[in-house]
């Protein structure tokens with residue numbers, strides 16, 4: 001049976017159709033993992049590295065809940081700044097509207113403001129940031145200003161065939177956007193969401209899209225592993241996929 005980590009939900013769900021039952025989710029008892037309090041008093045800064053489909057965003061959310069620190073992604077902080085209509089937000093918007101990338105320098109300014117907010121006092125976890133070595137260097141400069149930091153970097157090293165298998169088995173409810181991993185041998189065409197909605201393949205969830213995202217990742221983000229060198233703790237998923245809760249527990253160990 002394939003049990004895969006899915007970003008939208010960690011409950012054990014099932015899809016019923018024609019008296020068959022597809023068990024599609026993995027259970028993740030995240031409450032059972034707790035922070036032991038080592039490095040108490042230090043501001044906990046966590047960087048999660050990993051390819052698309054490595055489960056990074058999902059684990060980041062669970063870790064954030066566990067340590068009660070915010071999860072920060074570039075997309076979120078950009079959206080927030082745009083919504084607030086700040087000067088930095090307007091600048092970022094101009095770049096996005098012209099179809100260009102928001103420059104690292106601007107992202108860093110927005111990021112700096114974000115981590116100065118009250119909810120980041122105890123620490124924060126970065127999800128999908130830094131994305132490039134240039135961003136990592138600027139992040140180092142920024143973090144250097146705070147002597148009270150415990151920096152942890154975890155790399156989710158998941159075999160490529162597993163990344164593709166996760167993508168292939170992933171279906172999304174048309175109505176409520178809940179995400180399912182469909183076990184091999186079941187027909188997603190006839191399976192239904194618990195809400196009754198039809199399960200569909202998202203247009204951007206194809207092997208071709210994943211290949212292109214992985215190429216970008218290899219070019220831009222993979223060099224971060226070398227950049228951070230011995231500071232990186234690896235959590236590998238090799239050979240066959242592992243239950244999400246097992247992998248999370250291993251990640252949490254590295255964060256103590």
Ligand SMILES: [Zn+2]
Pocket residue numbers: 173174175176177178193194195196197
């Ligand atoms: Zn649904």
